[in-house]
Amino acid sequence: MHTRIDRRTFLRTGSALATAMAMPTILPRNVFGANEKLNIATIGALGKGQSDTHNVADLHNIVALVDADMNRAEAAAKGLAKFYESRKSDTKVEAKLYTDFRKMFDAQHAGIDAVIVSTPDHTHFPAAMWAVRHKKHVTVQKPMCNYIGEVRALHKAAKAAGLVTQMGNQGRTMDGQRAVKEWIEQGAIGTLKEIRLWTNRPIWPQGPLHKHTAETPAGLDWDSWLGQEVEEPYFTFDDGKHDAPKADEPKKKGRRGNAVAPFNWRGWWAYGSGALGDMGCHIMDATFNVLGRRIPVKIEAKSSEVTDLTAPVWSELVYHFAASDTLPALKVTWHDGSKDGKPNKPERDPLVPEEAFAKASSGMIFIGTEGTIFEPEAYCSDPKIYSEERRKDVEAMIKSGKIKQTEARSKYPGNPQKEWAQGIVEGFTPSSNFDYSAPLTEFVMLGNLAIRSGQAVSWDTTTGKVTNLESANRFVNRPAYRKGWE
Numbered sequence: 001m002h003t004r005i006d007r008r009t010f011l012r013t014g015s016a017l018a019t020a021m022a023m024p025t026i027l028p029r030n031v032f033g034a035n036e037k038l039n040i041a042t043i044g045a046l047g048k049g050q051s052d053t054h055n056v057a058d059l060h061n062i063v064a065l066v067d068a069d070m071n072r073a074e075a076a077a078k079g080l081a082k083f084y085e086s087r088k089s090d091t092k093v094e095a096k097l098y099t100d101f102r103k104m105f106d107a108q109h110a111g112i113d114a115v116i117v118s119t120p121d122h123t124h125f126p127a128a129m130w131a132v133r134h135k136k137h138v139t140v141q142k143p144m145c146n147y148i149g150e151v152r153a154l155h156k157a158a159k160a161a162g163l164v165t166q167m168g169n170q171g172r173t174m175d176g177q178r179a180v181k182e183w184i185e186q187g188a189i190g191t192l193k194e195i196r197l198w199t200n201r202p203i204w205p206q207g208p209l210h211k212h213t214a215e216t217p218a219g220l221d222w223d224s225w226l227g228q229e230v231e232e233p234y235f236t237f238d239d240g241k242h243d244a245p246k247a248d249e250p251k252k253k254g255r256r257g258n259a260v261a262p263f264n265w266r267g268w269w270a271y272g273s274g275a276l277g278d279m280g281c282h283i284m285d286a287t288f289n290v291l292g293r294r295i296p297v298k299i300e301a302k303s304s305e306v307t308d309l310t311a312p313v314w315s316e317l318v319y320h321f322a323a324s325d326t327l328p329a330l331k332v333t334w335h336d337g338s339k340d341g342k343p344n345k346p347e348r349d350p351l352v353p354e355e356a357f358a359k360a361s362s363g364m365i366f367i368g369t370e371g372t373i374f375e376p377e378a379y380c381s382d383p384k385i386y387s388e389e390r391r392k393d394v395e396a397m398i399k400s401g402k403i404k405q406t407e408a409r410s411k412y413p414g415n416p417q418k419e420w421a422q423g424i425v426e427g428f429t430p431s432s433n434f435d436y437s438a439p440l441t442e443f444v445m446l447g448n449l450a451i452r453s454g455q456a457v458s459w460d461t462t463t464g465k466v467t468n469l470e471s472a473n474r475f476v477n478r479p480a481y482r483k484g485w486e
């Protein structure tokens with residue numbers, strides 16, 4: 001029988017995590033040789049977790065693979081064996097398999113140095129917290145957590161424990177977003193006036209959805225999958241237009257079906273964070289860095305129907321940033337999904353070529369008084385300055401040293417997991433460590449707070465509270481935690 005604890009009790013516990021719940025006898029292992037192999041456990045072993053694991057497996061030992069679905073844990077183990085084979089690796093360590101990360105920590109924590117968390121968004125928090133309590137260095141996929149209160153509690157606990165941390169937003173390790181910051185700071189597009197961001201997500205079901213209780217697939221430890229969330233049976237769902245798939249119905253090619261797991265949890269507030277939470281930590285990353293890693297003061301939202309359970313099929317947001325020492329007050333807009341059968345995109349800036357803009361399913365536009373930067377992808381890997389004339393001028397300024405490289409480049413571009421693992425053994429701070437990625441995630445998730453509130457919200461980042469609408473504060477923290485997963 002599971003019981004729920006209220007939010008206040010949780011927050012008291014959460015804020016005291018770094019002290020009361022930490023295990024004072026365990027210290028993080030912080031001293032490693034630069035060539036030392038870490039013992040790493042992955043939680044959420046298939047899906048994105050598989051590539052995250054392979055990203056470090058050429059240099060480090062994978063000693064445990066945890067997946068709520070044992071069939072998927074076994075598939076991940078086979079995938080890892082193939083990876084070793086393809087690399088002609090001499091790795092002899094065999095990963096032990098689990099469906100419940102708590103049992104993995106009970107059995108193996110003494111032999112583990114670091115933990116990768118690539119589960120659905122909602123279980124980033126408990127899985128990473130378990131790692132922090134056991135003083136294990138930790139990397140989590142994006143978004144860091146799907147509630148701002150959890151982002152803050154995890155950041156605080158990991159910092160107090162002195163751990164090396166990282167979020168899996170790969171764009172942060174690439175050169176592109178660093179170049180954009182350098183160009184803007186050194187006047188390449190004049191004074192920055194506005195930023196427009198968009199994505200074609202969701203490419204999974206969102207909007208009002210109807211649940212249908214279904215048999216839990218063989219091999220899936222549903223209790224473990226649910227983690228801290230309120231107990232409910234495994235389910236499929238329909239959107240009122242398409243029926244939920246029958247249990248024995250073969251999956252149509254190219255369709256993932258309408259079962260909540262794997263993958264389709266993204267549109268459910270309890271488990272995912274909608275299109276914004278899925279792509280925001282990528283697409284807003286360069287913006288966050290360019291604007292001086294600040295948090296917006298007010299967020300306006302418009303969207304299609306949003307329910308207590310699910311995210312909308314499209315949304316439009318305006319994030320307002322106060323003026324800083326170097327930048328005027330400005331707006332960052334976000335568009336997602338499709339509207340009236342068409343991709344829901346912002347207005348094209350006249351300097352951005354029409355064809356390139358039409359092709360960009362996700363992207364970003366930085367508009368300045370003397371030019372525009374356009375990036376047609378989510379990670380800001382290849383940003384370009386427009387007009388072409390202006391670009392040539394800027395290229396000449398870079399060549400002559402008038403515009404300089406001021407941002408340190410990552411040694412592991414495109415591979416945040418390796419950057420993190422090597423940060424642990426080589427002794428440097430990974431670029432999306434929680435001091436960076438916690439406020440980035442807060443910035444992103446404030447959009448969901450406005451979407452769920454159905455109106456503009458003003459935010460005080462010092463107190464972590466909405467100041468103009470008390471009822472919106474109920475979306476800051478997860479409403480309840482199941483016993484055994486707090």
Ligand SMILES: NC(=O)c1ccc[n+]([C@@H]2O[C@H](COP(=O)([O-])OP(=O)(O)OC[C@H]3O[C@@H](n4cnc5c(N)ncnc54)[C@H](O)[C@@H]3O)[C@@H](O)[C@H]2O)c1
Pocket residue numbers: 043044045046047048049066067068069072099100101118119120121123141142143168169170224225226227261262263264278
């Ligand atoms: N950085 C990127 O480019 C990128 C790309 C895709 C996904 N992601 C992120 O990776 C995470 C996983 O996404 P996905 O698409 O792989 O999801 P998924 O549902 O396809 O796979 C998640 C895996 O974790 C397992 N799992 C679920 N709950 C678990 C638990 N409590 N303990 C252990 N294992 C559990 C599932 O069985 C499944 O194998 C998400 O947070 C997502 O946002 C990041």
